[in-house]
Amino acid sequence: MINFLFWNVYKKPIESLITELALEHNADVIMLAEYVENPTRLLQVINENEFLYFLNESFCDKIRVYSKYRDDIFPKFSESSRYTIRHLKLPGLDDILLAVAHFPTKTNWRDGSQEVEGEELAKFVRNAENEVGHSRTVLVGDLNMNPFEAGMVKTTGLHAVMSRQIAQKGSRTVQGRDYPFFYNPMWNFFGDFSAFSAGTHYYRSSEHVAHFWNMYDQVLVRPELLNIFSMENLKIIDSVGGKSLLNENGLPNANFASDHLPIFFGLNL
Amino acid sequence: MTETNETVDLWSEIITEPIRTPLTILKEQATFLEKKTNGILTGEIRSDIKGGSFTHYFYVKAPSLSYSYLLFAVDHLFALFPANISKFDDSESYISSIPDIKDEERFLNELKGILQSPRTEKVVRALLAQSTGV
Numbered sequence: 174m175i176n177f178l179f180w181n182v183y184k185k186p187i188e189s190l191i192t193e194l195a196l197e198h199n200a201d202v203i204m205l206a207e208y209v210e211n212p213t214r215l216l217q218v219i220n221e222n223e224f225l226y227f228l229n230e231s232f233c234d235k236i237r238v239y240s241k242y243r244d245d246i247f248p249k250f251s252e253s254s255r256y257t258i259r260h261l262k263l264p265g266l267d268d269i270l271l272a273v274a275h276f277p278t279k280t281n282w283r284d285g286s287q288e289v290e291g292e293e294l295a296k297f298v299r300n301a302e303n304e305v306g307h308s309r310t311v312l313v314g315d316l317n318m319n320p321f322e323a324g325m326v327k328t329t330g331l332h333a334v335m336s337r338q339i340a341q342k343g344s345r346t347v348q349g350r351d352y353p354f355f356y357n358p359m360w361n362f363f364g365d366f367s368a369f370s371a372g373t374h375y376y377r378s379s380e381h382v383a384h385f386w387n388m389y390d391q392v393l394v395r396p397e398l399l400n401i402f403s404m405e406n407l408k409i410i411d412s413v414g415g416k417s418l419l420n421e422n423g424l425p426n427a428n429f430a431s432d433h434l435p436i437f438f439g440l441n442l
Numbered sequence: 443m444t445e446t447n448e449t450v451d452l453w454s455e456i457i458t459e460p461i462r463t464p465l466t467i468l469k470e471q472a473t474f475l476e477k478k479t480n481g482i483l484t485g486e487i488r489s490d491i492k493g494g495s496f497t498h499y500f501y502v503k504a505p506s507l508s509y510s511y512l513l514f515a516v517d518h519l520f521a522l523f524p525a526n527i528s529k530f531d532d533s534e535s536y537i538s539s540i541p542d543i544k545d546e547e548r549f550l551n552e553l554k555g556i557l558q559s560p561r562t563e564k565v566v567r568a569l570l571a572q573s574t575g576v
Contacts, residue, residue: 174518212506213574220480224473227481228505243484244505 175263175442179390180276180435181315181374187430188218193241193414195226197221197436199282200260204242204246206275206315209432227417233257235275236314251301256294256314258301263308266442267309269398272298274314284324287317291324295331299353306354311402311440312393315433317388317390320357328352333393333416335360343396355393358407363388369409373434375424398440406439462546464497464525465489466515471557475502475566482573483566487508494519502562509565511565514556516549527552 180387182191184207192215192238195203203226212228214222216370218238219226229238229258238259240247243408250260261405276290294312295406302308316325327361328347333355334340340356363386364371370384390409411418411434420426465478465487472485486501493523497517501510510532543549556562 211574216481217574224477224481227476227484230503230505230508232508244486 174349174406174439175201175261176437176439177204177271177311177313177392177408178203178271178435178437179313179315179392181431181433182208183389183427183431183433184209184433185427186214188215189214190413190416190430191388192219193274194410194435197414198277201242202238202271204313206235207239208237214356219265229259230236231257236273238273250305251297251415253297254296255290258298259307263442268305268307269442270298270305270310271310271442272299272310272314274300274312274316276315276317278317279375282317284322287322287328288324288330291316291318291327291330295329302432308395308399309397310397312313312355313391313436313438315390317376317389319384320360320391325357325391331355331357331393333357333391337399340394340396341399354396356396356399356402357391357393358402359388359391362409367409370411370419370423370425370434373409373425373436390433392436392438400439401402403439406437408437410435461522463522464518464549465496465547467549467553468500468516469552472500479566479570481571484504485559496520502565502569504571504573507569508554509569511569513565523549527551527556529556 175197178195178198182205215230226239226243227243229247231238231242231249231252232245233254235255236257246262248260250258250270254274255276257272258272260268261271263266274294276287298310300314302310318324325333332352335357337356340354344351344353362369372388373390374387375385376387377383378387418426418430425432468487471572472487475483475485483540484503484505486503488499489498495517497515499515502513503510513530516525524542524544529537531537540552543552
């Protein structure tokens with residue numbers, strides 16, 4: 174099992190917490206958004222007792238990727254300022270593409286602009302898939318859109334559906350054109366019936382329409398990887414080493430850690 | 443004259459004990475650098491095989507700067523030894539070489555000389571300072 178951890182750390186220098194989280198969950202790949210510290214700072218903390226993680230080279234400074242893998246088996250494949258695609262080529266295993274993204278916040282961007290960005294990311298991913306010759310792709314990140322928003326679900330966007338059964342069909346034809354699916358398992362975690370917090374981010378808007386909890390941090394999986402994607406291991410994490418990441422009201426505690434909760438998932442490669 | 447259909451193994455005994463190749467040794471030294479610097483610097487080996495010659499370029503890499511510095515290169519034929527070590531200047535132009543290193547022990551000795559040299563120390567210190575100070 175290859176374990177992946179994603180966290181928007183809200184520009185906080187919480188290296189000890191990230192380290193504890195990564196070690197607690199035996200993360201093989203750590204992806205951080207809004208980590209604005211010198212990237213070597215985390216290396217000095219996380220590798221202090223035992224050398225475990227490399228900083229994977231990247232020109233995308235919105236995302237930092239640390240992993241147990243050297244760049245030669247986990248090289249960057251293509252990048253832009255807000256997303257990076259890496260090619261994980263573990264010896265003897267099927268290679269996969271790992272796309273990591275951090276979209277602009279809703280404070281700065283209107284829905285329409287985010288929707289366009291979703292289209293651009295979808296194109297970026299499809300180009301990488303065409304180049305590598307397969308669609309064994311995982312996309313993870315703080316997409317600053319909820320799973321139900323147009324940029325997430327429409328054909329020319331990320332085309333991420335809530336049902337595994339639908340995603341398994343591979344693609345959908347609209348007006349004679351084929352659009353590949355992503356499966357978005359984060360749909361399962363909305364609301365109080367989830368075993369985890371009702372979302373990954375909380376914002377109480379003063380507008381008439383407010384969702385309160387948002388599922389901005391998501392992992393999307395192409396149908397080719399559905400059989401190795403571990404649903405049992407997918408979680409929204411709300412505590413680290415017995416310390417809660419939530420405040421007394423059960424909301425992400427930005428004073429202690431971040432306004433986003435980390436997500437964790439595994440692939441049975 | 444009798445004919446036989448039995449197959450005969452004409453090979454001598456093949457020793458399958460692992461041999462420490464120059465590449466293995468370079469990888470070990472890369473790992474030592476990574477441990478000593480908590481991964482702020484890594485050792486990167488880029489290998490090339492041309493005309494029966496194996497060449498391994500050893501870079502000191504600073505991932506946070508997306509920068510690699512060519513420290514030296516080792517080349518040898520299929521038999522591993524003798525090997526040669528080539529040295530380069532800061533702009534990756536060839537300066538000189540240590541030729542005809544006959545065995546692993548001498549190779550380790552020459553490598554120690556390079557890794558502990560004032561030049562390597564200067565490179566490592568400069569890259570560490572720039573990596574952590576950005």
